[in-house]
Amino acid sequence: MSWTQFFFYVFAGLSLLCALMVVTRRNAVHSAIFLIITFFFMAAVFVILKAELLAAVQVLVYAGGVVSLMLYVIMLVKAEEASQVKQNLGQIAIAAFIALLLALQVGSIVYLYFAQKPAGKAAVEALKYGGNTEGIGALLYTKYLFPFEVASVLLLAAMVGAIVLAKNRLER
């Protein structure tokens, strides 16, 4: 086992452990803190996979932005009362179904990788342009231009949605 593999398993294992802590903690703030640690370990995994830009985005956007959004949501609700409520009320069937779908998705990706080895084609293509950030730029703004522009519409929808949801409170 090489050092790269060793560090991959260490960081992947630690991120799984922290993710498990996120869903098992009763205190929502503790969950959010564990989520930050999970994102940091995932960033380490991205670095090992030579996706430096993704690692930076993981820390800046996810550990910085998304978790602070979650913390504000925790502060919006009555977290004290929520921690007393029994959490699993007939959600097990739905949760199992979603988990099964996710497992199938991940499984199919792993299967495709071992069966046909199509994975990494885009990465090889991107490496022609130089570094990691340049590679993403070269693909995102030429081949995957439409998804990129759709992303802006998605962001716009989220923006308008948040304002509409909070509108009554804002006007008061």
Add this chain to the structure above:
Amino acid sequence: MYQSISPYIPVLILLVLALAFGVVTLMVAWLVRPSKPYDEKLSPYECGINPLMPAKIRVPIRFFVIILLFLLFDVEAVFMYPWAAMYKKLGIWGFVEMFLFIVILLVGYIYAWAKGALEWE
């Protein structure tokens, strides 16, 4: 393989040292200090003010809108990094792409402004 991740080894060392500093300090303090807990130690100091209300209150929805807008524009800024790195190679078409992207998000910005989501009062 080892050579390829070596630029990040100092980051790892820093991470381990930072973690070890905290753990070792706490462990040494735990070993050395006497342990005599009593209620007075949990009360505010003489120079402090007694708490008027619980610290964990529900914050106004305004905070949520502000943090969500921050997050969305954060994501927008992230898209600009790879674009800036490839700007010269993408040429004028790359400029048009990013212009469209920003214009679409500008609509959201103007909407937020017009609806008063950026105002505090």
